[in-house]
Amino acid sequence: MGTDKRERKKAGHRARLSAERAAQARYERRRRLIITVATPITVLVIIGLFMVLSKGSGTATDSATSSSTTASTATTTPTSTPTSTTPKAASAAGKPCVALTELPPPNAPTVDVPIGPPPTSLQITDVKTGTGPAVAATDKVTVNYLGVSCSTGAIFDESYTRGQPATFGLNQVIPGWTEGLQGMQAGGIRQLVIPPEKGYGSSGQGIKIAPDETLIFVVELKSITAA
Template sequence: MGTAKRERQKAGRQARIEAARTAQRKAETRRRIVLSIGIVVFVAAVAGVLALVNRDDKSETAATSTTLDPITDSTPATLPPQVESALGKPCVALSEPLPSGAPDVPIEPGPPPTELVVEDLVEGQGEPVPENATVTINYIGVSCSTGQIFDSSWSRGAPATFPLNGLIQGWQQGIPGMKAGGRRLLVIPPDLGYGSSGSPPKIAPDETLFFVIDLISFQPPTTG
């Protein structure tokens, strides 16, 4: 009888051990499942954040790509919303204050000129600017139909340097002949500016442009 009792006790202990092991295995399995789910959720959350950041970066890049220096003879990769054409609209006087240090822009209200107007307001000295030179200038630009300033180096507090062969035709034709220290008025019709496309939102399609330009210096074009 003693032997049978010991066998039953031994079997009971073995059963309890097996039950404990089974419970431990189940707990370990549950822990691994929970951990796996947590990892999946974390990875998905990180991927979502990265996708959102990437989308914002792309949106910002697209917005930046629409910016266009209103002097350069080029078209932005993505055009801003359509702006009403200035075709047939008369010129109006300057409608906003001048930037500090900028000269007056003499706009005569009425029908815009149909050809390039070149008028020296101040005669410079020295050699005249040749074609395809690189010029250092101060300038202010006003839209004929609105009287609004669309660009000005005086607003930025520093002159600008441009190669003439990269600018709109009105500048390529209107700046050569200036001399250092000179000031010149250019009235540029649409076909020598931005034509029927304009440069929205600042310059409407078919807009006539008024510029007053101060020539500081220039570099002749390189040869060879």
Template sequence: MVQIGGGVEVPVSEDTGSRPVVSVPDAAAPAGLLVFDVVEGSGAVAQAGDAVAVQYAGFNWSNGKEFDASWNRGAQPFTVSPLGSAPVIQGWNDGLVGAKVGGRRLVVIPPELGYGASGAGGVIGPNETLVFVVDVVSVNGQK
């Protein structure tokens, strides 16, 4: 259970060896980028410029529905590189800095650091707050 503030809790499973189980609360979406280590890793720390391999699942705050997950593609890790300026949403570039290998991180991303007013691919609506659970597999190839 992760307390994200304002009395709002986001239940997130802690088993980094399996697909995350998440319950997005029925509450107003928080403002700003929120980052919480559900499980703090013990390996290398992700820093700007690194190549960070992750497993992830993404959910819409508005309805709690999963819209994407690396676990759905044979659990093949996805690499974010170079961290800080990778071709991913800015919330990932900002929210993964400081994560450690072996850890599970909850990242709540406001629309302005996600897909904004345009949404994405028909599965993420306009001005949607995103909830990601990210497991760090390796940093620069090191586990």
């Protein structure tokens, strides 16, 4: 009787072990099947994602390159026509100097216009002699001035009405000023008659200074700053 009971226990134990092994075997088969199916799908997903990212990066780079090229072209391409034009007066070549056609400002020095054929060389006249060091070609000067067009007798520019002297380097102006103001002293007044080649030449300066115009300047030197 005891022997039969032990045999039944052993048989039950063997049955449980067999069932567990069968279950484990089924689990392993399912796991291998899942791995077999999932691995190529995962690889395809990774490849697809990489291609999408690569395409997006290339598009962004191309867009940036295109934008950069467009901006560069826009900023470096010159316009085919000027945006504005400056009218010019008729040439003053061959015209004589005439008397002033308007009064200078009350506080400006007298202008002595050489009526008749304009001088062909730079004419320098000291109206008043100053004191102190003389102006050199590279010095900076502060001046009041008045400019007259010889052929029309018109005042084209002056600083007296503005109430503010002009300051500039003597090597940054027309040759007639660079040459004509050298040697002046502070407090001095000098008149310059400047032929076209030492002024604005055949180009002139807008409508106020004609091409080939002889210019008359009266310059009052306020101060000198050595270079």
